[in-house]
Amino acid sequence: MNPLILKILAQRVALSLLLLFLVSILIFLGTQILPGDVAQSILGRSATPQALENLRQELGLNQPAHTRYLNWLGGVLRGDLGTSLTNGRDIAQAIGQRLGNTLFLAGCAAIIAVPLAIFLGLISVLYRNRWPDKLISGLSLAAISVPEFLIGYVLMFYFGVMLGWAPSVSMVTEGMPFLARLQAIALPVAVLVLVVLAHMMRMTRAAILNVMQSAYIETAELKGLGMFRIIWRHAFPNAIAPVVNVVMLNLAYLVVGVVVVEVVFVYPGMGQFLVDHVAKRDVPVVQACGLIFASVYILLNMVADIVAIIANPRLRHPK
Amino acid sequence: MTEPLLKIRDLxxxxxxxxxxxxxxxxxIVKGVDLDLQRGKVLGLIGESGAGKSTIGLAAMAYGRGGVRITGGQVLVNGRDVLTLRDSGLRRLRGNEVTYVSQSAAASFNPSRRILEQVTEAAILHGKFTRQQAQARAIDLFGKLGLPDPERIGQRYPHQVSGGQLQRCMTALALCPEPDLVVFDEPTTALDVTTQIDVLKAIKDVIALTGVAALYITHDLAVVAQVADDIMVLRHGEMVEHGxxxxxxxxxxxxxxxxxVSVREIRHDEQPPxxxxxxxxxxxxxxxxGMHDDVLSDINVALSPGQTLAIVGESGSGKSTLARVITGLLPPRSGRxxxxxxxLTPAQRQRPxxxxxxxxxxxQMADVAMNPRQTVETIIGRPLQFYFGLKGRQRRDRVVALLDQIEMGADFLDRYPAELSGGQKQRVCIARALAAEPKLIICDEVTSxxxxxxxxxxxxxxxxxxxxxxxxxxFIxxxxxxxxxxxxxxxxxxRGKVVRYGPKSQVLSPPFDDYTDLLLSSVPEMRxxxxxxxxxxxxxxxxGE
Structure with a gap:
């Protein structure tokens, strides 16, 4: 590591933190302008003015917005996400378990989808404009065009109900053995893989094809190298930055966009949790979920930038 | 006569x-060219752009760039027609029997791999040498090519060495697998004149040392005269002369x-200032x-009306920056x-x-200095309208007059830039500049x-x-x-300074300062x-020093 890279990386991390801070303000403001009164919605229409006033006092709703924001932010920094309005439980505790489940599901999907997408991208370049390329493009485009809930139900019907290969409802519980867990999430993982595959595959293909125009690829061809070696050893290393970027966007989508798939398969993750609490207008929970999703996006994009910086030989090995 | 190493028939x-x-x-592009090259000999292919010389060079590797197709004839390397080879045969030919040195080493090296790895790759992959042997050979070649620190330079990445050094590395890359034939495609054209001389000498010496045969492609007759045993002159895809x-x-x-041969015999007698x-x-x-160093420092020059001041220097010397300052695109830090x-007001936007x-x-690039979707009439007519308010008939007459002055004529009024040759494009750019009736024209590498x-x-x-x-x-x-x-x-x-300045006769006469001497003595002579x-x-x- 040289000082230049460290400086750029430090800047990038600092920028991410700043961005996260701004997002936290946005989320807080966003939930403030929602119509309705939290105290009213907790106590219901029949509450007396006195009871409403007491509850507002208790929840700190009478304080000015910036004080409430700072209190909330202070809590978040200490790991205290507040308590749920609807059931009075500690949000951090409730989310912790759910987030773990979601990351497990998204992680499994990523472990399959990322290498597969890059491999298919390489194959597409190798057989550019011939049938394997067209087949891969066609199938992956078809997969991305169909909404994920529809794919979910189709897979559930064939593999869950007709063939009985995997459970159609992905319930996981604490203390479940690892293999059983894997089997339980097989179908949602398959859906997620199909959804994110096309985008990453096509980006890999485009990025490598772009590099294939370079003079150094001609050099490699004139060295008498085989096509696969040219693509893998000479083109791919120079296409890493754009590929990582799109991979990270898709990983972020996996974590955040998993909501629908989780609901379809009744999987106890963040998505289901969020949907439940939005329906009940449980503002602290929505804020916490929003903050977590935003962090995931910012974090993964930061990782993409860092990888792109490190993959650049000019920065890694300055003159 | 022994069977030639490379024999091309009716290509x-x-x-x-x-x-x-x-x-x-x-x-x-190539209309039936015949060519023989004996082992250990160097044949220079020379011609203007579009003569087909690079295309012939690449055909020796059975390679066609872009939409190029070899449609007929024979290319025999070591007695075998390489045009009939399929995938695996082609791979054994390329990077093994025949190798290639391109014009721009900077673009031809993979930026993300170390130099040594790229230099030895073909030799190892074709099974010519083990990794250790190939690396030893590469280091030996680095030394023979006069690269500094041959033991370690291969550990660097391409961006970490200079352009001239990289061009030598490219030569090492081509020679590492012990090929029978190397195709040099304008290997020194992109280099500064003072760098070119060293690279040229290094290439010539290493060719002599290894006894490899070479096709040396260039447009510069003076350069090819230094390295080639024979020269073939090409024009429009046909051989003009071979000897x-x-x-x-x-x-x-x-x-x-x-x-x-007689090009550059223009005479212009110097006028007194x-x-x-x-x-x-x-x-x-x-x-x-954002930069901490001056690109130009304390420049003092003057130009008399109707005369030409040449600003000469290598890339990075600041000569184009001086043009930017004079045109107001880069306001100077000091001076007038x-x-x-x-x-003149420093910033262009505030000038009357x-x-x-x-x-x-x-x-320099006439192509990109013109809007490709405008006709010649619009391009030349624009300053007439902008500065003099000419329109319609009047404007058209003036454009035709200007076209006559640049020896092109009214036929070209409705042409688009893409329909013009390189020289015609530059002429249109000249006409456009003249249309404004200027007192001074800055010419930035207009003929390069x-x-x-x-x-x-x-x-x-x-x-x-x-x-x-x-x-x-x-004239830059x-x-x-x-x-x-x-x-x-x-x-x-x-390096951002004027090291020598004066009337032509004085600047080009001894005694020289060191840099001017180096620059002048580096210009290839045609012998x-x-x-x-x-x-x-x-x-x-x-x-002696």
Whole structure:
């Protein structure tokens, strides 16, 4: 590591933190302008003015917005996400378990989808404009065009109900053995893989094809190298930055966009949790979920930038 | 006579071109060329752009760039027709029997892999050497090519070495697998003149040391005269003349070859400076924002009306930056620019229209200096309308008059830039600059992208126009032959400073300062043996100090 890279990386991390801070303000403001009164919605229409006033006092709703924001932010920094309005439980505790489940599901999907997408991208370049390329493009485009809930139900019907290969409802519980867990999430993982595959595959293909125009690829061809070696050893290393970027966007989508798939398969993750609490207008929970999703996006994009910086030989090995 | 290493018979190569607004069509790039190359010999292929020389070179590797297709003939390497080879046969040929050195090593090295790895890759993959043997050979070649620290330079990445060094690494890359034939495709064209000489010598020495045969492709007859045993002159895909180097240089048989040899025989007699200059640059220093060093420091030059001041220097010397300062694109940090009796406002945006009109510019790349979707009439007519308010009939007449002056004529009014040749494009750019009736035209490397004969035509035109219209030129170039041909006074720039400045006769006469001496002695001369003389002379000087 040289000082230049460290400086750029430090800047990038600092920028991410700043961005996260701004997002936290946005989320807080966003939930403030929602119509309705939290105290009213907790106590219901029949509450007396006195009871409403007491509850507002208790929840700190009478304080000015910036004080409430700072209190909330202070809590978040200490790991205290507040308590749920609807059931009075500690949000951090409730989310912790759910987030773990979601990351497990998204992680499994990523472990399959990322290498597969890059491999298919390489194959597409190798057989550019011939049938394997067209087949891969066609199938992956078809997969991305169909909404994920529809794919979910189709897979559930064939593999869950007709063939009985995997459970159609992905319930996981604490203390479940690892293999059983894997089997339980097989179908949602398959859906997620199909959804994110096309985008990453096509980006890999485009990025490598772009590099294939370079003079150094001609050099490699004139060295008498085989096509696969040219693509893998000479083109791919120079296409890493754009590929990582799109991979990270898709990983972020996996974590955040998993909501629908989780609901379809009744999987106890963040998505289901969020949907439940939005329906009940449980503002602290929505804020916490929003903050977590935003962090995931910012974090993964930061990782993409860092990888792109490190993959650049000019920065890694300055003159 | 023994069987030649490379034997080409009736080679025909086509390409698909896509002219704007027309259907794609086939053109012949190479029209039946025959060629023999014996082991250990160097054949120079010379011609202007479009002569098909690179295409023939690549055909020796059975390779066609872009939409190029080899449609007929035979290319025999070691007695085997490589045009009939399929995938695995081609792979054994390329990077093994025949290797390639391209014009731009900077683009031809993979930026993300170490040099040594790329240099040894083909030799290892073709099973010629083990990794250790290949690396030892590469290091040996680095040494023979005069690279500094041959043991360790291979551990670097391409961006960590200079352009001249990288071009030598590329030569090592081509020689590492012990090929029978190396195709050198303009290997020194992109280098500065002072760097070119060392690389050329290194290439020549290593060819002699390894006894490899070579096709040496270039447009510069003086360069090829230094390295080739024989020379083949090509034009429009056909052979014009083929003979020993001496014969081609000293006793060319064909008119076209004679024209190539006698190119650059323009004479322009130096005018004495007048008391009131049209342009005076006084104490200009400038730097780009965010940089800590001056790109220009304390520049003082002046240019008399109707004369030519040549700014000469290598890439990075600051000569184009000086043009940016004068045109107001880069306001200087200090100093003043006097123009036609008054001071110019530093920033271009704040200059009065009169100043903008009287100071025009012509660029190196005529292609990108014109809107591809405008006709010649619109391009040349624009300044007429902008500065003089000419319209319709009047404007058209003026454009035709200008076209006559650049020796093109009214036929070209409705043409688009893509329908013009390189020289014609540059002429249109000249006409556009003239349309504003300027007092000064800044010419930034205007002939560098052109073939020698075309460039000659442009220079002659510029001189004629100067005589007729008393326009002054600030002529920026790295080419000393051009400077000699057209200038009245010369400023030699080196690392942002003017190291030598004065009337042409004075600047080009001894005693020289070190840098001007280096620059002048580096210009290739069209006689075999020149390279050795210069290099020997430099060794003696270096030894004497």
């Amino acid at each position: 025909r190569i086509d390409a698909t071109v896509y002219p704007p607004g027309e259907a794609a069509r086939e053109i012949q 020993a180097t001496d014969q081609i240089i000293n006793a060319p048989r064909q008119d076209y070859t004679r024209a190539l 007048t008391p009131t200059p049209v342009l005076s640059v006084d104490g200009i220093s400038a730097r780009y924002s 620019i006097g123009f036609d009796g008054h001071d 229209r009169q100043d903008l009109r009287q100071l025009q510019m012509i660029y 992208a052109l073939d020698p004969l075309v460039a000659d035509g442009i220079l002659k035109l510029l001189l004629q126009l100067q005589k007729d219209r008393q326009v002054a030129y600030l 170039t790295h080419d000393l032959a051009t400077v000699r041909a057209i200038s009245d006074s010369i400023a030699v720039m080196h 075999p043996g020149w390279l050795e003389q210069v290099v020997a002379h430099r060794r003696i000087e270096a030894g």
